[in-house]
Amino acid sequence: MSSYSISRDDWSLHRKGEIDRQRHQEKVKEAIKKNLADIVSEESIIMSDGQKIVKVPIRSLDEFHFRFDQGKNKHAGQGNGKSKVGDVLHSEPQQGSGKGKGAGEEPGVDYYEADITMEELAELIFEDLGLPNLEHKKKPELASESPEFKDVRKKGISSNIDRKRTLYESIKRAALKGEPYEGKITKDDLRYKTWDISYKYESNAVVLAMMDTSGSMGPFEKYIARSFFFWMVRFLRTKYQNVKIVFLAHHVEAKETSEEEFFTKGASGGTRCSSVYKLALEIIEKSYNPQDYNIYAFHFSDGDNLASDNDNCVKYIGELLQVCNLVGYGEIEGPYYYTSTLRSAFKKVNDQKFTVVTIKDKTGVYPALKKFFSPGPETIRA
Incomplete structure (x- = not known):
């Protein structure tokens, strides 16, 4: 006669390793999401050169554990039985900031690099982004x-x-x-x-990416501009299958470039921003009828423009606003920033379709993406 035994073990214990791994991955994504402003402009990601997996620096994730007092001070314990909810039994003395006291003695916070695929990272970054004011056109392509x-x-x-x-x-x-x-x-x-x-x-769309490559654009300014356009291009190609991107670079003169040249080549000389706006209008008139295309124009510069050219810039921006769903201007404040910049001239422009952002450091790239690509309730998703 055969005998059988029935186990009442909790089989979830056999999956503890997998459960811990899933919990860790969730915590990693949560940490990444909270620090997107820092991660978006991380140089190792921007320079990843098409790698599928990138390393993202985040704080280490500690398991729950008892933390012992480093100073070995006396602490309050159990009360006398007369305490009420909300009573303070003991408060730690305020520690000094440590400034001017030489090397510190307190332990620091550990960081480590977590592996994440570019697709997973892009999904977190692009979660709430979309082309604003997207419309159905007469001849959908x-x-x-x-x-x-x-x-x-x-x-x-x-x-x-x-x-x-x-x-x-x-x-x-x-x-x-x-x-x-x-x-x-x-x-x-x-x-x-x-x-x-x-x-x-899908509704047709074309995005004009315009970047200042003049001599006043130093390494910091160029890196910020390229970081923005790096994520913009990836966002458009991830979420939309039928969006054309036109790359325009300018100093005193503007020209259409390839994508590779746009992200790698710089220039020298002065700055005349109106040249790129004029070229954008010519390209729109020649190839992209506003009746058939949703048109977007985004320009990044350090704002150091010829003073005599500012009025022309305001004029051409007005003309772009007549044919574009949105025009965005991003100004980068570098170490040699001047108060009288192109942004000051654009204060004359009063149109809801014109958006201006200012970036002072690397953490400003992600807010700029969110401001330019805030879809709004009436946006038609592609």
């Missing part, structure tokens, strides 16, 4: 055509055999005949997946 398996048939090519459905038909046939199932598959049991071509249409 064909964005993509892709096969989708939507049906199962009795005839087809061998590479498209639906194994699960075929096995089901074999079992069903044996059951209907009242025979024991022996795993035999006949020609009538075979089922094949078939597909239809699905066409996806």
